[in-house]
């Protein structure tokens with residue numbers, strides 16, 4: 001059933017005076033005959049229509065309700081043509097099913113359903129196979145605790161899962177451990193297939209960023225045949241494995257200090273049959289003994305990988321240099337955009353950063369397609385330019401600083417060249433996760 005069906009078909013309702021509506025509601029919930037897909041409605045004459053499951057309501061139910069009322073009071077079974085779907089029913093059917101099952105559970109355990117409980121239900125979640133990962137801001141009402149393990153069994157069954165986990169904040173502890181708690185099930189190990197690559201990891205111990213998918217795909221398409229690469233912040237191998245499988249890297253040194261991520265990384269290399277082309281360096285990458293080995297270094301740490309720049313310079317081949325992929329959260333300052341364009345809204349500035357990058361490339365070519373010109377008004381163009389300028393400024397400063405680090409390290413001049421700036425995702429208002437591809441070569 002979807003929201004449209006809910007809207008168009010007539011439904012059965014019980015009419016009573018408003019002062020008895022709560023009594024009726026409790027009774028109908030207890031008997032599991034309240035239709036939770038539709039809202040209780042107040043009618044023009046002041047009476048209230050409670051939606052009921054017509055096929056389950058019996059003569060005995062009606063009898064009991066009538067007997068609970070003073071004489072002359074109303075208990076009429078009728079139907080309404082245009083019922084109003086309840087909030088959960090309008091959103092999506094798994095959410096609606098969850099709502100319905102939980103309403104039954106709450107009333108069966110003697111509790112009272114309320115709008116607050118309905119608002120506390122998740123509207124979306126992450127699915128990892130048979131494990132559902134809920135966000136931190138749901139199921140916070142005190143009543144849920146009273147329901148015990150049956151709550152999570154009901155949630156799992158409503159959502160077609162076997163295990164339930166709930167997310168907290170990613171702790172700023174350097175290993176970016178998520179505070180994920182397993183609520184139902186024996187362990188948090190899950191498996192994903194992404195771009196033909198199998199990944200496994202424990203959701204309660206390792207970070208998962210679905211937003212990095214575009215960068216994973218881009219990495220997979222980079223021409224790395226025959227190259228040696230260092231992944232300084234390998235995690236469970238979200239970049240390491242595509243570099244080996246799709247980009248054709250000959251060998252990857254994968255650095256990671258979180259033992260749980262290392263365990264998953266080892267499994268993922270084996271799952272994909274590339275363990276012979278990867279060496280894991282467990283520990284703080286700043287202490288790495290390795291030098292002069294890499295054609296490419298991946299620096300996938302947020303908000304900034306700056307602390308890894310010196311070791312990345314040490315890792316690049318001193319004879320030929322190579323490419324650094326530097327991740328960074330870059331802030332764009334809307335106030336500066338206002339200086340350039342009096343009518344810009346802050347919100348607008350955040351709307352089309354990807355457009356900003358494609359424009360940058362088009363600017364380089366010296367033209368832009370008429371279609372783009374049509375869809376971009378001058379305000380958006382200015383905001384895109386402002387954001388782009390901020391990224392470019394950061395990239396140029398970074399290039400200069402890396403050049404200095406390389407010159408200090410090797411005692412001779414190097415050049416750096418901005419190959420590309422890739423926007424990955426919006427991280428927060430006015431903050432964008434970008435990747436700078438920086439070519440670094442020694443000058444002969």
Ligand SMILES: C[S@@+](CC[C@H](N)C(=O)[O-])C[C@H]1O[C@@H](n2cnc3c(N)ncnc32)[C@H](O)[C@@H]1O
Nearest residue numbers: 175233234235238256257258261283284285300
């Ligand atoms: C943002 S995660 C990135 C994982 C992977 N690149 C991804 O996007 O899925 C950063 C990883 O770097 C690791 N890390 C942070 N600082 C480190 C250091 N100094 N040495 C080794 N690993 C480090 C963390 O444990 C974490 O697993």
